[in-house]
Amino acid sequence: MTELTSPDTSVLLEIYRKATLIKIADDRFIELIKAGQIASPYYSPRGQELVPSAISVNLRADDYVITTYRGIHDQLAKGIPLKPFVAEFMGKATGTCKGKGGPMHITHLASGLPVTTGIVGSGLPIANGLAWAALLKKSGQVTVVNFGDGASNIGAFHEALNLASVWNLPVVFVCQNNGYAEHTKYEYGTGARDIVDRAIGYGMHGIQCNGNDAVDMYCAAREAIERARNGQGPTLLEAKTFRFRGHLLGDDGHYIAKEIMDAAVAADPMPAFNQWLIAEGHATAEQLQAIEDENRAQFEEAVEFGLSSPYPDVSELGRDVYAEETGV
Amino acid sequence: MNEVKKKRMNMSQAINLALHDAMEQDDSVLALGEDIADREGGGVFKCTAGLSEKFGTDRVKSTPIAEQAIMGAAVGAALAGMRPVAEIMLMNFITVAMDQVVNHAAKLRFMTGGQTNVPLTIRTTTGAGFGTGGQHADYLEAWFAHTAGMKVVAPSNPADAYGLLLSCIFDDDPCLFIEGLPLYFAMGDAPVQGERIPLGKAKVVRQGSHVTIVSYSRTMVEVNQVAQELEKQDISVEVIDLRTISPLDMDTILDSVAKTGRLVVAHEAQVDFGVGAEIATRVHRELFGQLKAPVARVGAARSPVPFSKALEDEFIPTRQRITDAVLDVLK
Numbered sequence: 001m002t003e004l005t006s007p008d009t010s011v012l013l014e015i016y017r018k019a020t021l022i023k024i025a026d027d028r029f030i031e032l033i034k035a036g037q038i039a040s041p042y043y044s045p046r047g048q049e050l051v052p053s054a055i056s057v058n059l060r061a062d063d064y065v066i067t068t069y070r071g072i073h074d075q076l077a078k079g080i081p082l083k084p085f086v087a088e089f090m091g092k093a094t095g096t097c098k099g100k101g102g103p104m105h106i107t108h109l110a111s112g113l114p115v116t117t118g119i120v121g122s123g124l125p126i127a128n129g130l131a132w133a134a135l136l137k138k139s140g141q142v143t144v145v146n147f148g149d150g151a152s153n154i155g156a157f158h159e160a161l162n163l164a165s166v167w168n169l170p171v172v173f174v175c176q177n178n179g180y181a182e183h184t185k186y187e188y189g190t191g192a193r194d195i196v197d198r199a200i201g202y203g204m205h206g207i208q209c210n211g212n213d214a215v216d217m218y219c220a221a222r223e224a225i226e227r228a229r230n231g232q233g234p235t236l237l238e239a240k241t242f243r244f245r246g247h248l249l250g251d252d253g254h255y256i257a258k259e260i261m262d263a264a265v266a267a268d269p270m271p272a273f274n275q276w277l278i279a280e281g282h283a284t285a286e287q288l289q290a291i292e293d294e295n296r297a298q299f300e301e302a303v304e305f306g307l308s309s310p311y312p313d314v315s316e317l318g319r320d321v322y323a324e325e326t327g328v
Numbered sequence: 329m330n331e332v333k334k335k336r337m338n339m340s341q342a343i344n345l346a347l348h349d350a351m352e353q354d355d356s357v358l359a360l361g362e363d364i365a366d367r368e369g370g371g372v373f374k375c376t377a378g379l380s381e382k383f384g385t386d387r388v389k390s391t392p393i394a395e396q397a398i399m400g401a402a403v404g405a406a407l408a409g410m411r412p413v414a415e416i417m418l419m420n421f422i423t424v425a426m427d428q429v430v431n432h433a434a435k436l437r438f439m440t441g442g443q444t445n446v447p448l449t450i451r452t453t454t455g456a457g458f459g460t461g462g463q464h465a466d467y468l469e470a471w472f473a474h475t476a477g478m479k480v481v482a483p484s485n486p487a488d489a490y491g492l493l494l495s496c497i498f499d500d501d502p503c504l505f506i507e508g509l510p511l512y513f514a515m516g517d518a519p520v521q522g523e524r525i526p527l528g529k530a531k532v533v534r535q536g537s538h539v540t541i542v543s544y545s546r547t548m549v550e551v552n553q554v555a556q557e558l559e560k561q562d563i564s565v566e567v568i569d570l571r572t573i574s575p576l577d578m579d580t581i582l583d584s585v586a587k588t589g590r591l592v593v594a595h596e597a598q599v600d601f602g603v604g605a606e607i608a609t610r611v612h613r614e615l616f617g618q619l620k621a622p623v624a625r626v627g628a629a630r631s632p633v634p635f636s637k638a639l640e641d642e643f644i645p646t647r648q649r650i651t652d653a654v655l656d657v658l659k
Contacts, residue, residue: 064408098441107440114407114444119431125400126432132401133408136358136386143404156427159397166392320442321476322575323500 006215009282011057015214016277016288018053021295022073023270026245028299029072029089033249037307038090040103044245045073047212050269051176051239052077054217055144058225059112064130066115066123066145069104074146075116080108082302092309099312100320121151124160124173131169131228142228144172150181152195161202161236170228172221173236176211178243183255199236211239212269214276244268340512342486342519343375343451346493347413349522351383357497358387358405360398361415361451365390372417373453373512395421399428399450406448407436411497419454419506420463433502434477448503449496455509455546455596456644462632465509467545467597472504473574473606479527480573482506484548486516488571491525499527508546508596530577532584536566539590539654542581542607544570547596547645554650563658573603581607582614589620590657594650599627621657626650 007015026046032038052065056077059065067074075085080096088095089103096108104118114130117123127145134141151157152175164171175195179186192198199206205227209220217239224235242264246253253261277283318327337345350357359376363369368390370377380388391398395416402414416422422429433446456465472478479501483489489507496503530542534555543551548569555565566584570577585591591611593604604625611623626645634640 096441097439097443100441101439105439107436107443109440109443115404115432115436117432119427122400122427122432125397125428126404126407127400128397129401129404129406129410129412130408131404132358132389133405133410136410137408156396156400159392159394160400162392163394163397163401167389320438320440322437322479323445 007057007218011218012214012277012282013291014057015050015053015218016273017291017295018056018077019049019270019273020292021299022049022053022076024292024295024299025072025076028303030249032303040089040091042103042249043070043247044249045070047244047264047269048176048178048241049073050214050217050273051174051211051241052146054214055174055221057218058222059142059144062112062139063141064112064114064127064143066117066127066143067113068116068120068123068147069118070148071106071116071146075106075108075113078111078113080106080111080113082298083305084108086302086306087309090306090309091311092306093312094305094309098316100316121147121154121156123147124151125156125163127171127173128160128164128167128169131164131171132167134170140229142170142172142225144174144225146174146176148181149175149177149179149186149190149195150184151175152192152198153181153190161198161204161234164234165202165204168231168233170231171234172224172228173234175236175238176241177238178241180243180247180256182247185255194238196236196238205233205235206238207235208238208240211241212267212272214273335518336515337486337518338513338515339483339486339489339507340373340375342490343493343507344377345519345521346490347376347379348382350494350497351379351387354411356410358410358412359415360389360391360401360412362393362398362417363390364388364415371415375451376415395425396428399425399433402448402450403428403432403436403446406446407444411447411449413449413451413497416450416452418464419452419468420466422450422452422468429472429478429502430475434475437501438477445500446502447500449493450502450504451507452504453507453509453512456628456633456640457510459635459637459640460633461635465633467506467595467628469504469506469573470597470602473603477502478574479503480506481527481571482508482545482573483571484508484511484545484569487519488525488569490519491523492527492571494524495527498524503527506545510546510549514549525571527572528575528577530571530580531569532566532580533569534565534567536564536588538564538588539592539657540566540568540581540584540588541592541594541650541654542568542570543594544573545596547594550645550647550650551594554647554654557647558651558654563654565654576606578610581611585611585615586618589618591623592626592650592653592657593623594626594645594653596644597627598630599625600630602627621659624653624657626653
């Protein structure tokens with residue numbers, strides 16, 4: 001293994017830009033839902049911003065990222081265009097999926113986001129197929145599939161890891177271990193001491209990292225992605241993180257002990273990364289504020305676009321079911 | 329067996345030929361499934377024999393016994409522009425992979441607003457009569473026909489199997505291709521090589537005037553025999569081989585029933601909530617005033633597939649039960 005060192009300032013600031021955009025989007029979506037301007041269930045990624053931000057700076061535009069219903073952080077980090085992204089969230093005709101997928105299925109093939117699934121664990125077997133196709137095309141593309149700790153207990157996880165191993169596929173299986181599968185604490189639902197231990201059972205490379213530490217996350221992701229790109233096969237990458245806003249918006253978090261939540265809030269990766277960047281001399285507070293302000297302005301433009309966009313026509317019920325139009 | 333030298337072949341050979349021709353024509357056509365590569369024997373029914381030797385094990389891949397992994401890999405490859413043909417060894421095993429088929433393959437085109445499509449084919453076989461009991465022989469086509477986004481195809485003979493399989497492989501939607509197990513071993517006319525049979529087109533295989541029988545897959549064998557027998561009693565049976573279950577070719581059915589005024593639907597799946605129910609209700613809606621009798625349905629018994637030969641022989645829609653249904657609508 002080559003020695004991996006901290007990324008340079010421009011990369012760190014790009015991670016910061018992505019992460020703050022995610023946090024802004026999360027705050028705004030919650031406001032819009034509470035204001036009745038978006039009608040949708042919402043699965044907040046607050047607290048997990050650094051995971052995809054530090055992964056995606058290692059990816060090519062044409063690499064694939066698969067994610068789940070808790071996926072806006074993965075989509076934003078991969079570079080989904082904001083206007084159709086927000087419009088899709090609102091169920092508008094101008095959305096990435098014409099309003100037909102919604103928040104749980106945000107997809108943007110042109111950004112390398114071919115599947116967002118609402119079914120726990122189902123992205124993993126699909127990642128293998130994308131990776132198989134990439135091998136056949138000799139395209140050098142890597143597929144990153146994101147899922148939670150809960151997904152490591154479903155059959156699809158095990159079938160997919162085994163197949164990726166025997167086919168030596170360029171897949172990075174990223175388990176964003178936020179400690180809770182819906183409301184069930186990790187140790188009550190998962191027999192493995194650590195998710196990464198499960199890599200051993202499939203003869204697969206495994207890495208565990210601190211997903212709330214941008215540099216650690218970056219180095220782990222780079223190692224896994226380089227291995228995939230270089231023909232060294234798949235990696236199970238466990239990123240330890242924490243979920244601040246429950247499983248589903250409205251979740252009161254009663255199943256999380258107060259001292260655990262207090263400790264997590266005290267270690268919130270977002271202010272911590274901000275302060276670290278300043279302390280290490282990568283940026284001034286003003287520069288970081290400017291990044292945030294620009295993100296906020298861009299996101300507001302997208303919100304305006306979404307709010308002013310039309311809803312899809314009812315005829316859409318008969319379109320995209322099959323290649324041929326079926327009619328309503 | 330890579331080119332048509334024979335005038336007759338069985339359905340296993342016809343499927344093998346279709347896969348071969350599709351893979352030769354288009355590099356994006358792939359195959360995956362349990363034991364399908366030549367190292368593993370070229371498939372349990374030899375439908376994929378010779379393919380990995382000719383096209384390589386990168387394109388023709390044996391898999392672990394892991395149907396979710398098989399279907400997921402097929403979905404992913406299809407999303408990336410390939411045309412994978414996934415073999416699910418026996419139809420009951422697809423229950424293990426229903427999430428990938430129903431929640432993903434069938435729905436991704438719609439849920440992505442048409443950004444993606446999933447041009448995969450699922451080949452699978454099934455059918456009673458081999459003493460395989462309750463978990464190896466079900467006809468589950470109604471589940472998939474009920475799922476928006478899926479196409480369902482069930483040929484009854486080698487030539488149709490060849491032409492329909494080519495159409496499935498090159499179709500831009502997910503297709504379930506059902507291969508009736510006894511049909512693998514029955515000889516029939518060889519296909520016209522390279523010729524595709526369009527999906528969604530039923531075929532009138534026998535002209536008649538008194539009653540119409542609609543059927544598909546292996547039950548067509550029984551239906552054809554029944555029609556021949558009834559002719560001796562001066563009962564003229566029109567037989568329609570549905571070939572594609574979804575999309576359903578109602579035009580061909582309605583034209584025939586408008587003429588005969590009587591319809592029997594026969595399939596090996598259970599009657600209740602089945603394909604026959606869908607056809608019956610559509611026919612009743614369109615031809616209510618012209619029907620001379622209510623539409624009759626014949627199918628398997630409402631039980632799991634039994635093991636004992638004594639039960640299994642009576643489980644499937646027998647010639648006798650199909651004949652009884654015809655005579656009943658003629659009363």
